[in-house]
Amino acid sequence: MDSVVRLSAVSAVYEGERTPALHNVSLSADRGQMVAIIGPNGAGKTTLLEVINGLLPITEGEVRVLGEQVTPGSHRLRRQIAYLPQDMFFPPATPFLARDVVLMGRFAGIGPFRAPHHKDRQLAMDALTSVGADALSRRPIGRLSGGQQRKVLLARVIARQPRLLLLDEPLTNLDPDAKGEISRLILSIHRQLGLTTLFVSHESGPLLVASERVVTVVAGRIVPDSVEEPLLVKAA
Amino acid sequence: MLGIPLHIVLPTLIGSLLAGMMCSTMGVFVVRMKLSALGFAMSHAAFAGAALGLLLASVDPLWMAMLFAVAAATILGPLSEMSRLDADSIIGAIFPLMMALGLIFLSFAPSAGVGNGALSLLWGSVLGITMSDVYKLAVLAATLVIVLIGFGKEFLAILLDRKLAAASGINTRVHYYLILFLTAIVVALSLQITGGLLIYTLMILPASAAYQLLYDIKKVFLLAPVLGAASALFGFLLSLIADLPIGSSIAVMSTIIFLVSIVLSPKRRRTRFAAQ
Numbered sequence: 045m046d047s048v049v050r051l052s053a054v055s056a057v058y059e060g061e062r063t064p065a066l067h068n069v070s071l072s073a074d075r076g077q078m079v080a081i082i083g084p085n086g087a088g089k090t091t092l093l094e095v096i097n098g099l100l101p102i103t104e105g106e107v108r109v110l111g112e113q114v115t116p117g118s119h120r121l122r123r124q125i126a127y128l129p130q131d132m133f134f135p136p137a138t139p140f141l142a143r144d145v146v147l148m149g150r151f152a153g154i155g156p157f158r159a160p161h162h163k164d165r166q167l168a169m170d171a172l173t174s175v176g177a178d179a180l181s182r183r184p185i186g187r188l189s190g191g192q193q194r195k196v197l198l199a200r201v202i203a204r205q206p207r208l209l210l211l212d213e214p215l216t217n218l219d220p221d222a223k224g225e226i227s228r229l230i231l232s233i234h235r236q237l238g239l240t241t242l243f244v245s246h247e248s249g250p251l252l253v254a255s256e257r258v259v260t261v262v263a264g265r266i267v268p269d270s271v272e273e274p275l276l277v278k279a280a
Numbered sequence: 281m282l283g284i285p286l287h288i289v290l291p292t293l294i295g296s297l298l299a300g301m302m303c304s305t306m307g308v309f310v311v312r313m314k315l316s317a318l319g320f321a322m323s324h325a326a327f328a329g330a331a332l333g334l335l336l337a338s339v340d341p342l343w344m345a346m347l348f349a350v351a352a353a354t355i356l357g358p359l360s361e362m363s364r365l366d367a368d369s370i371i372g373a374i375f376p377l378m379m380a381l382g383l384i385f386l387s388f389a390p391s392a393g394v395g396n397g398a399l400s401l402l403w404g405s406v407l408g409i410t411m412s413d414v415y416k417l418a419v420l421a422a423t424l425v426i427v428l429i430g431f432g433k434e435f436l437a438i439l440l441d442r443k444l445a446a447a448s449g450i451n452t453r454v455h456y457y458l459i460l461f462l463t464a465i466v467v468a469l470s471l472q473i474t475g476g477l478l479i480y481t482l483m484i485l486p487a488s489a490a491y492q493l494l495y496d497i498k499k500v501f502l503l504a505p506v507l508g509a510a511s512a513l514f515g516f517l518l519s520l521i522a523d524l525p526i527g528s529s530i531a532v533m534s535t536i537i538f539l540v541s542i543v544l545s546p547k548r549r550r551t552r553f554a555a556q
Contacts, residue, residue, distance in 0.1 A: 129447070132441075151434060
């Protein structure tokens with residue numbers, strides 16, 4: 045199978061820190077796979093996602109996504125990666141409409157001195173419709189509930205038409221109903237778009253059950269053998 | 281106009297309007313990106329630079345103001361970006377230093393105490409603007425419009441959330457520094473109108489008022505320069521009528537506009553949002 049993500053002996057240190065947030069991590073994810081990343085707080089799960097999309101520079105090793113080496117300057121490559129950071133929540137006064145938040149996901153691919161094309165706007169609206177949020181399109185993003193905001197951000201993911209999806213705690217701070225709905229949406233997006241999806245989660249539930257692989261990160265290292273062990277086998 | 285020949289007040293009127301629109305437009309970035317401390321430091325750096333220009337006499341104070349403001353942006357931008365230094369620390373470190381330098385330079389400047397040039401750096405001057413200054417402001421305004429049109433999408437994405445913008449493939453660092461650079465130039469060129477001490481109000485208050493009133497960032501970018509121009513126009517008129525320093529008059533007017541916006545703000549109401 046094609047590796048969409050491949051980390052080889054990667055270490056990463058946050059600026060001003062001495063202890064590596066990731067230490068000698070090797071990992072790969074194939075096309076269409078859903079990979080769960082679990083572990084205690086501060087284990088390095090978010091760091092793992094951030095080195096994969098190049099937002100955090102690595103100090104050792106190599107990260108490749110879609111066959112290309114990832115660096116902080118990999119802006120073009122990042123257009124193929126949809127990343128939802130942890131605790132992405134917009135306060136009530138945020139001056140952006142939901143439809144614009146979705147459309148902005150396509151801006152990097154349009155380039156300077158060009159206005160969004162009709163096709164871009166249509167893709168954004170279609171994406172909102174596909175997550176059942178078309179009625180929210182003209183609402184300010186900050187006036188939506190946590191679950192509605194998450195839906196809009198998932199619509200943004202769809203509108204971007206990525207090949208790799210990275211989700212950091214996508215179910216945090218949602219009520220049980222919203223967790224179920226967002227989980228189903230993520231699974232639907234993953235399957236319909238044929239994405240490779242890596243997500244960090246503390247939650248048990250449909251996302252973790254549907255994952256083909258579960259990677260456990262502890263103290264910046266991947267726990268040996270956790271990579272190859274599917275959750276259902278583990279449960280059995 | 282009010283006893284002053286039109287050809288004397290006209291440059292100041294046009295200059296005030298242009299400065300009001302540009303300052304408040306950049307204020308939309310400064311307020312949303314929480315760069316207020318940086319803007320504050322830049323405006324005082326521009327003041328210190330202009331004062332040094334007056335002292336040196338052979339150097340145009342405007343160019344020195346720009347040099348100091350851009351230098352402040354260049355040095356403070358990365359510091360602020362790294363977040364190792366919080367906003368209060370930046371103000372605490374830079375504002376007193378720049379203010380002290382500016383006053384020291386002014387005290388040695390040949391025109392200190394009597395010259396309109398020296399005092400206008402502090403408080404602004406109705407009579408301190410020439411058509412040459414207006415041309416420079418007009419060129420800057422045109423440049424600003426071109427940059428905003430050219431990179432508007434990228435700027436909007438950054439204003440929504442810088443991390444989300446970076447993750448989507450936008451080179452946020454380049455655009456961030458472009459914003460800082462433009463802010464520094466706008467501050468430096470507008471200094472003569474409002475003065476170094478009060479230019480900050482023209483940058484922050486009209487933009488903050490627009491944010492109070494609207495939920496759509498695109499409309500904020502349209503309303504903020506209108507409110508900035510209104511602050512400048514009414515401040516200019518107040519200055520002429522009451523014989524007040526123009527910078528202070530503009531500051532008073534922009535404060536009134538901001539207070540009215542708070543009263544009218546839909547963001548303070550606990551009602552459901554109605555589509556605008």
